[in-house]
Amino acid sequence: MKEPFLDVGSLITQTQTLSDMELQSYLASLSSSQQSDFTASNVADAINSVKTVKQQRYNDMADQVTGADNNLTAAAYYVARTQDLKNMAGDIDEVAVKQLITSDVNHDLAGRQYEINEWANFNKLDTLFFMQVLFICLTFIAGLLFLMNNNLVSSSLFTLLAFLTAFLAAFTLITRARNTSVMRDSRYWHKLRFPQQQDPFPSADIDLTKACKAVNDDLSDFKGVFTGGTAKSPSGPGGPPI
């Protein structure tokens, strides 16, 4: 990056020393004003040359700095926009997560609502069943009453059958109501609840003394057969080959 005229003194000295004779004779031939014009012209040329170099160097460097700054600005904008996108995606994701939670809650609510509706419907069907039984019973009693009025059925038979029919209706009502209120599960219609079984796993209450004695008695036939060894590896005449 060495510039022309960095050491102006030495340059002038060199120019003075190395100037050729022709130039000296040419200068000597010029008048005073012509010499001034010639000097001014040469100085102007030198100045213009330096100007050109200085401007070119500056413009080149300014372009490089501007380009580097623009590159960096573009990268910074890219990073910032990507960061914004990431933040926006994060926000949307947060909303999605909240919706998922809400959806889970709604899912449970919908499931429970379905169970409630099912239970209520079967309860209605159960009531409907009793209503049908009651209707049949009432119709049957009415028929009997009609027959009794026409002396086709005796009064005692009517009373018996009417009582049985009323009993059937009452029995149906009571058993269904008790079944629903006591045994039926409050959540699932078809599931029944039973009293909890007490002590479902009884302890192994075994008299080991008696058990061992029984085993000994059972093995009494084999006395003398097994003369030694252990239960797992008996030895003797009848024992397994070793």
Place this chain on the structure above:
Amino acid sequence: MADFCSQNKESINDSNYKDSYDNAQHASSLPNSGTGFSQVGSNGLVDQSAVDAYVTTLLSKANAAPPGDTDPDDVNPASTFADSAAALRANIGSEYCFYYKRYMYALQKVLLLAATSGMNLAGNADYNSKKKVAQDLNSKLNQLLQIMQGLVNARTQSLNTYYGTTTGVNAVNQDLDNARKSLVEHMDKLQSNNMEMDVRSSMIDYTLEKNSSSRNLLAIYGFMNIVAVGLLFYLYKSSK
């Protein structure tokens, strides 16, 4: 060639060609309050490490350092950086122009004196003074160019950091990709849940209709039972 100094309409003369750029109106981009680097080589170049160190200081002073990944206080860090970097460039350009005009003035004077003073240059005080000033101004111009070169190097290094494997652009891209994946996953679940919710909703509608039907049947049988009781009562009354 475009004249970079056309904005400067200052008239340079013997009274102002030695002025310093560093004053109350504008701060110099050269170190040591505008006087330049203290250590300059014989070839006019400043040691590169000194330039790099000063560029870091200059960027910090001008608030023109590249924005980091996370700067929550700055809403638009890139725009802020672009503005401050442009201001720094403009200031350097203005200072270069300031010294450039003075250098041209001093150089012209020196050359004219050299051309008109004959062989008695060494004893010419005015010539020696202007030559010294011209040398200083030229040195400042060269130092400014070196600082600009240092700026380019610093920007290149910052760009390398921006495009590093785990920093800057790639890091935020990775973060964005992770966020996108998470979003897609949750959206899929949400869509699946929505479908399940539709099924559940239909099931609830179905149970409501069943309830409605049962209710109607109950009403009919209730009415029929009332009729049966009435019939029974009528027959009972008629039998007496």
